Amino acid sequence: MPPPLLVQAMRLPFLTGSLTPVLVVAAWWWGQGSMPWGLFLLTLAGVGCLQSGANLINDFYDATGSDPLNRHATIFSGGSRVIQDGRMSRRAVGALAVGFFVAAGACGGMVAALDRPWALAVGAVGLAGGWLYSAGPLALMSLGLGEACIFILFGPLLTWGVGYVLGGEFWAVAWWLGLPQAWLITAVLWINQFPDRAADAAADKNNLVVRLGLGPSRLVYAVLMLAPFPSLAWLVHGWGLTPWLYLALAAALPSLKAVAIAWRSYDDPLALVPAQALTIVTHLSTGAFMVLGLLLGAWLA
Numbered sequence: 555m556p557p558p559l560l561v562q563a564m565r566l567p568f569l570t571g572s573l574t575p576v577l578v579v580a581a582w583w584w585g586q587g588s589m590p591w592g593l594f595l596l597t598l599a600g601v602g603c604l605q606s607g608a609n610l611i612n613d614f615y616d617a618t619g620s621d622p623l624n625r626h627a628t629i630f631s632g633g634s635r636v637i638q639d640g641r642m643s644r645r646a647v648g649a650l651a652v653g654f655f656v657a658a659g660a661c662g663g664m665v666a667a668l669d670r671p672w673a674l675a676v677g678a679v680g681l682a683g684g685w686l687y688s689a690g691p692l693a694l695m696s697l698g699l700g701e702a703c704i705f706i707l708f709g710p711l712l713t714w715g716v717g718y719v720l721g722g723e724f725w726a727v728a729w730w731l732g733l734p735q736a737w738l739i740t741a742v743l744w745i746n747q748f749p750d751r752a753a754d755a756a757a758d759k760n761n762l763v764v765r766l767g768l769g770p771s772r773l774v775y776a777v778l779m780l781a782p783f784p785s786l787a788w789l790v791h792g793w794g795l796t797p798w799l800y801l802a803l804a805a806a807l808p809s810l811k812a813v814a815i816a817w818r819s820y821d822d823p824l825a826l827v828p829a830q831a832l833t834i835v836t837h838l839s840t841g842a843f844m845v846l847g848l849l850l851g852a853w854l855a
Contacts, residue, residue: 563636563647564654565609570834571708571742572605573598574841575735579716579728581845582795585852590720593665597719600661600677601712607654608684612695613637614648615688616759624753626823630830631746632753655681665719672724676715683707696759704743709736727793734782734789734802734844738837741778744771745816745833749823772820779809779833782840796851802843809836 560566576598583589613621617637624632636642642650662677683703686692694700709732717728747754747763748771755764763771783806789795812832819825 559636559641562634563610563613563642563650564606565634566606568609568742568834569602569605570838570841571739572601572712574838575708575712575732576601576716578731578735578841578844578848579713580720581848581852582728582731583717583720584849585796585855586721593668593670593719596661596665596668597716600658600665601680601716603654603658603661604677604680604684607651607658607681608687609634610647610651610654611685612688614644614651615690615693617644617647620750620753620757620759623756624750626749626752628749628823628827628830630827630834631749655685670719670722673715673719676711676718679711680707680715695761698760698762698765701740701743701762705736705740708739709733727789727795730789730793733785734840735837737778737781737785738833738840741775742830742833742837744775744778745812745826745830747771748816748820748826768820772816775816776813779813779836780806782809786844796847796855798847798851798854799844801847801850802840804843805836805840808832808839812836 580589580594613633613636616633621627621633621635621638627633627635637644637647658677658681662674665673665677683694684707687694687700687703694703710729711732713732713735714724714729717723717725717731721728744763747761748768751763751768753759754761762774766774783803786799786802790797790799809832812829815829815832816826819829
């Protein structure tokens with residue numbers, strides 16, 4: 555049975571990519587001061603709406619680009635397929651994207667009204683990045699800049715902005731808290747581009763996997779999957795955060811398994827599906843263990 559239409563169109567399970575870093579910063583702030591629950595909930599809603607809008611606008615533009623050419627779509631890559639499967643029109647997907655962006659703006663406006671005026675500026679950067687990743691005239695994903703855009707938007711910029719909303723200041727440590735998640739969300743995008751490479755190349759969607767080729771790209775994928783773990787040491791020893799963050803080293807197990815699968819099966823879209831799943835698991839489990847570590851550090855301090 556296909557998933558409910560809105561769930562599929564929004565790619566709802568992928569919202570962990572943006573919501574997990576929000577929870578990481580919230581766990582850090584829990585140890586610094588009282589939690590402004592209203593601001594926190596508005597932030598969760600706004601960030602979720604921003605990513606949903608970005609997912610939908612990506613489908614809107616890919617519907618006349620790579621998606622119709624894609625013969626190797628998986629449950630993790632190739633877009634939501636709601637347009638290709640005839641479940642929604644392209645126009646409806648575009649309208650829904652705009653609706654989510656408007657909702658995100660409304661959340662940002664409410665946060666700004668609650669004595670966080672710079673939240674609108676940070677949110678505007680996020681909205682612009684989410685739109686321009688897919689949309690012309692820039693279409694960053696086609697210029698080989700999409701991966702860097704995702705790294706910043708879903709990593710340091712996101713956690714920096716959330717830190718400002720919760721604490722009222724732009725904290726440098728909140729920027730660096732996004733580093734482990736930044737590597738891994740970029741790895742999610744990176745491995746999902748492997749099965750799409752032929753279609754992306756045919757549609758002139760010249761992302762870095764298209765430009766590098768699959769063989770060299772598997773080495774980059776391995777770096778992206780392993781880089782989060784030295785980042786933990788940077789947070790502990792460079793910024794004085796709790797050593798309980800090292801609990802997130804447990805996520806190295808699915809990371810190493812994913813890298814092993816991708817290394818030997820990089821050119822087999824079907825065989826790559828477990829690696830795609832494990833990449834998401836690594837992202838989510840790293841974030842979950844970071845949240846647990848930060849909460850334990852605050853509680854035991």
